[in-house]
Amino acid sequence: RQTGFSLLELIVVIVVGAALMGIASMVLAGILRASSGNTQAVARQHTLLRLSQAWRDDVHGTRSVIIESATDAQGSDTVALVGNVEYRALADEVVRTEKADGKVIAQEHFQLHERESATFHSDEQAGTATLRVQHRSDASSTDSDAPTWEILAATGLDLRYQERAP
Numbered sequence: 001r002q003t004g005f006s007l008l009e010l011i012v013v014i015v016v017g018a019a020l021m022g023i024a025s026m027v028l029a030g031i032l033r034a035s036s037g038n039t040q041a042v043a044r045q046h047t048l049l050r051l052s053q054a055w056r057d058d059v060h061g062t063r064s065v066i067i068e069s070a071t072d073a074q075g076s077d078t079v080a081l082v083g084n085v086e087y088r089a090l091a092d093e094v095v096r097t098e099k100a101d102g103k104v105i106a107q108e109h110f111q112l113h114e115r116e117s118a119t120f121h122s123d124e125q126a127g128t129a130t131l132r133v134q135h136r137s138d139a140s141s142t143d144s145d146a147p148t149w150e151i152l153a154a155t156g157l158d159l160r161y162q163e164r165a166p
Contacts, residue, residue: 064122119131
């Protein structure tokens, strides 16, 4: 009697191994795809968090917000905050520019999702300013339930606290 494997047994083992490798690679690809989507969502949330914190800090530190609806070649609305901070809503980002004596001393870019746009609103009577990041709808878009982010801030809030301090 001879020891060893027959050709048929060897082929069966190879086929079963290939099937298991195929299933494992599909599962791994799915996990990587889900991880990539989560990473993008976390990065987007982080950008919106940084933008909202900067917006609130700037608005709280000023007495009024001036909104200039000046559409330029880039198609943007500009918000000039007293205190030398300017926000500019471009097609795919919001740019925060801090100036002193007419010179740019700091600039920060907040990248928006590819189908999002930012707009600014001010209510002088209520003393509030809102930065709205919303989904741009187009004919091919199916995301009607996409969230709109509204970052509401009260003007002069930091100044009111400073005035009350002994």
